[in-house]
Amino acid sequence: MKFINHRMLVIALLMLAGAGLALAMKPTQKIADTREKPALDAMIPRQIGEWKIDTSIVPIEPSPEVRAQLDKIYNQTLSRTYVNPAGQRVMLSIAYGGDQSDSMQVHKPEVCYAAQGFEVFDAVGGTLFTQYGELPVKRIMALQGNRNEPITYWVVVGDKAVLSGMKQKFAQLSYGFTGKVPDGFLVRVSSIDRDRQGAYQQQEEFIKAMLGAMSETNRARIAGRFGA
Amino acid sequence: MSSTLDTRLPQVTAAWAEWLPVVAGLLVLYVPTFYDLATTLWQQDEFAHGPIILAVIAWLIWDRRQALFAAPARTAPVTGYALLVFGLLIYAVGRSQDIILFEVGSLAPILASVLLATRGWPTIRAFWFAILFIAFLVPLPGFFVDALTVPLKNKVSAIAEQLLYTAGYPIARNGVVLTIGQYQLLVADACSGLNSMFSLSALGLLYLYLMRYKSWLHNGLILVSILPIAFCANIVRVVILVLVTYHFGDATGQGFVHNFAGMLLFIIALLGLFAFDSLLRVAGAFFGRGHKA
Numbered sequence: 001m002k003f004i005n006h007r008m009l010v011i012a013l014l015m016l017a018g019a020g021l022a023l024a025m026k027p028t029q030k031i032a033d034t035r036e037k038p039a040l041d042a043m044i045p046r047q048i049g050e051w052k053i054d055t056s057i058v059p060i061e062p063s064p065e066v067r068a069q070l071d072k073i074y075n076q077t078l079s080r081t082y083v084n085p086a087g088q089r090v091m092l093s094i095a096y097g098g099d100q101s102d103s104m105q106v107h108k109p110e111v112c113y114a115a116q117g118f119e120v121f122d123a124v125g126g127t128l129f130t131q132y133g134e135l136p137v138k139r140i141m142a143l144q145g146n147r148n149e150p151i152t153y154w155v156v157v158g159d160k161a162v163l164s165g166m167k168q169k170f171a172q173l174s175y176g177f178t179g180k181v182p183d184g185f186l187v188r189v190s191s192i193d194r195d196r197q198g199a200y201q202q203q204e205e206f207i208k209a210m211l212g213a214m215s216e217t218n219r220a221r222i223a224g225r226f227g228a
Numbered sequence: 229m230s231s232t233l234d235t236r237l238p239q240v241t242a243a244w245a246e247w248l249p250v251v252a253g254l255l256v257l258y259v260p261t262f263y264d265l266a267t268t269l270w271q272q273d274e275f276a277h278g279p280i281i282l283a284v285i286a287w288l289i290w291d292r293r294q295a296l297f298a299a300p301a302r303t304a305p306v307t308g309y310a311l312l313v314f315g316l317l318i319y320a321v322g323r324s325q326d327i328i329l330f331e332v333g334s335l336a337p338i339l340a341s342v343l344l345a346t347r348g349w350p351t352i353r354a355f356w357f358a359i360l361f362i363a364f365l366v367p368l369p370g371f372f373v374d375a376l377t378v379p380l381k382n383k384v385s386a387i388a389e390q391l392l393y394t395a396g397y398p399i400a401r402n403g404v405v406l407t408i409g410q411y412q413l414l415v416a417d418a419c420s421g422l423n424s425m426f427s428l429s430a431l432g433l434l435y436l437y438l439m440r441y442k443s444w445l446h447n448g449l450i451l452v453s454i455l456p457i458a459f460c461a462n463i464v465r466v467v468i469l470v471l472v473t474y475h476f477g478d479a480t481g482q483g484f485v486h487n488f489a490g491m492l493l494f495i496i497a498l499l500g501l502f503a504f505d506s507l508l509r510v511a512g513a514f515f516g517r518g519h520k521a
Contacts, residue, residue, distance in 0.1 A: 004246070008247065015250075015253030015256065021317075161397075210254075
């Protein structure tokens, strides 16, 4: 038996080339480095129409350990509760990930709420018709004991709002194949409400009011460029 | 002529040494992949079967290792290299763009291509099951899980409700929320049984492979029975959890018993599979056809 088999050597070299190709194709150029870092706290108005900030309720966030793992330089989160004169509350939570969109996974309600002991179910993709254009949103239910929490959320990859899931992955890939790492936002609006449809309706009103109260540049970052 | 001992030892070493470059290449490609999986995805309950599947694949290859040292027969270098390049491209895209389906799935064409180019078609026959089993190493795609979870768990809750209602329990259902006595139970996504169907399919196929039945009818019947058996076992699990909650309280139903019921599901499903298999064998013997290989 031969000690060295030439075909095996060729195969091994091809394999090394494949591993090298994978390394070379790994996107490295961060979109986040090419533009201004968002200041979430300043970007979102403290007064949105008739909605004001309410400090009595804190929205659900990823656990402190998970948050500590995230790259502190690039990532930011904002959690606020707004209340209207009728005493109705909506919780707003925005996460910005600058280094890679995959790290945004921990902020996905499906992951984030489940990690806090909520049952998360009935995720449905839909479209929210804003005054500026269509926003692809996911609506989902979270339940813990007596706390019924309907949630509306969307993700922005680079410059575009996309439905969380496959579309998000495709948007990431379109950057990835050109060597770029897109930054991304995850915007989540929720309320504690037994009336699911009513809550979604109210969240929609709130989202429209929020987009209306923002500058065009900030809006484009939080909700993506409409028609882009 | 030298003694047999003198020649055999170096020969065995040489046979292994021949494979060294390929083994090194595979390690360079996949050690990072599986390290990443072990530290991320495999930590989740839904993908906890990953390492076991990998171990099974390794064992399947080890079990047939003699084929690796057989003399080359009907090798197909052109097809082999083409398949290898294809597999490597899939790997590069998957690895660089974080598509686990591609990154892990590439193992199948790459292994097949190596065998084709160096040892030929007969080795593909020896390792076909190991290569097929790689499919279970790949996580189910998200859109597939999303599409099946809700219908499955609706079905599961509806059947569980029917069964318990027929048995005289005070049970009502609203969507996926079951109300029994004073308790409200939400049939969670995990209760859809989709993941258990996936792992039980893997186990069922492995069982068939190990049993080596010659009869296509026998193999085929077991094959189509795997998913229904997994589905029924999951219903038994949900019913047991509902009953435990009703008789022993919420805390019991959600605690240790909840995890234990998951285990129970596997045992029930496997027993169901064995029972069905025995039934087929008995039937086979009765009708005078030897089904056993």
